[in-house]
Every structure is written in C-alpha cells, then in structure tokens.
Amino acid sequence: MKNDSVVINGRQLSTLALGTWLMSEQEAYQSTLAAIRCGYRHVDTAQAYENEAGVGKAVRECGLAREDIYVTSKVAAEIKNYAEAARSIDLSLERMQLDYIDLMLIHCPLPWDEYHAHKAYRYEKENREVWRALEDALAQGKVHAIGISNFSEGDIDNIIQAAKVQPMVNQIHCNALHTPNALIRYCQERNIVLEAYSPIAHGSAIQNQVLQQMANQYNVSVAQWCIRYCQQLGMIALPKSTSPEHIRANMQLDFQIKEEDIQRISQAADCPV
C-alpha cells in the first residue's frame, strides 16, 4: 500500500504511531500496552506530557524486544540552552528506564506562551544550542535520531545553517481541516520526514460534515479517513486514543483514498503553518 512506511536515519517505520498527549502516566501505560498488543510499534510522548514513565513501563513490560518498539519524546519547549537540554534528555531516559530514545525532538521553536502569542523573536541562537545538545546525545547513543516539532521554514533554515546533523523529522500540526501544504513541500524537498500531530483535529474532525461524507464514500469512520489522509500525504500519523476500541480501529487502514480527494481536501484545508 502506498506511503505505509518511511525511513528515519536508516530505520524503516510504519506511518502510524500512538499519540499520548493529555494522558496520565497510568493511561499512557495502559494505552501503549493496548496499542502494542494490536500491532502499533511506535509511541509518541514528550517531557511536557508528564507521562514518559508510563510509556517506558509499557515498552519494558510489553514482551517485545526493545529494538522492535520505536519511542519518540521531546525536549520541553521552554528549555532553550545546551546544559538544560542535555540534562533533560538524561532525565527522560531515567523516567522511562530505557537505555535510549529512538527519536528526540525539540518540542517547539518558542516557549509555548510565546508561540501561541505569535511572538516575533524566534530564539535562533537558543534553538541552535538545544540542537547541539541533541546532536551530542545522538553521538553518545542516548538517542538514535533527532528532529524538531512545530518548526516553520525559517526556524528550520536556522538549524540547517549551523547543524552538523540535519533535522531528520519535523512533527507538525496537520489534518484534513488544517494542512500546511507549503511547509510539507519544504520539508519533503529537504528529506525531512513529517509527522502529523492531531490527525483527527483533536477529535473535532469527527463532527465535520464534509469529512463525514468523504468517510461514508469509503465505508470507513471519519477517524480512519483522517489518519489515512495524513499517511497518503507521506506523513507518520499520530492519533491519540485511550479507548482500546478506537486504538484498534485506528490501525485498520486497508484502503486507498483517491488522489483527487486528497487534493480537494488538502486545498480546502491549506494554511501557512
């Protein structure tokens, strides 16, 4: 099936991962276990989610070899210097009780309150320092791949110009109601693998009538249609669910959306970032 895998730093991965934002540690533990049992092999957490310990516990207890599971975490958006970033990666490893993290991202180019306030100051020098901490963690084997999240074209250029290791991944807000086509093209032209966060628009896509009609045409749920949409854009989709039924349903994606439907929705949902 088209776009069902991507390669990050030599590692081939499926284009589906479990999101865990807003899960408690216990929910993250249970949902990660449920997901792994029905076939997911990639789970997305972050220092800011305060549930890394639950994800790590599930990975250690799931019965599969560590190398069969892919764990992503993120350096908190508010950390903007080398020493704190390096220390935070060690703390993530301690909380998860894992020997390495598969993919570590910078969660956001700006601290969250400034990002949401659309502040002009882009923390260029600071992001390059945090990136250097990620490069060093990669060289030390503490993480196996490194990337960014919520970075715009200018934020990415800033890293690329100073980096020893190019960003391997950009995790961005993308779904069938919000598709940053120019940023997607920009990343794909630079071989940066894209991950789509909030692929179901935080649940709100399910109420959308256009998407309901679309999903009906394919005999699938809106959630399934939205996840497949992100995959067919060439991205890893990160649906979050604490419901075992939804977790299972979200990986039943054995259908192909027509290119003309992808184009129609992505044009209607086009946005800058």
Ligand SMILES: NC(=O)c1ccc[n+]([C@@H]2O[C@H](COP(=O)([O-])OP(=O)(O)OC[C@H]3O[C@@H](n4cnc5c(N)ncnc54)[C@H](OP(=O)(O)O)[C@@H]3O)[C@@H](O)[C@H]2O)c1
């Ligand atoms: N890098 C970043 O800055 C960033 C920002 C936001 C999110 N993320 C990542 O992306 C992940 C996903 O994004 P998200 O949590 O915002 O939202 P999402 O995955 O778009 O939507 C999650 C919502 O959809 C519901 N849902 C899931 N599957 C469903 C199904 N089959 N049928 C009906 N409802 C369903 C979930 O409820 P139930 O739990 O009841 O199923 C939940 O309310 C996050 O968990 C996180 O890992 C990253």
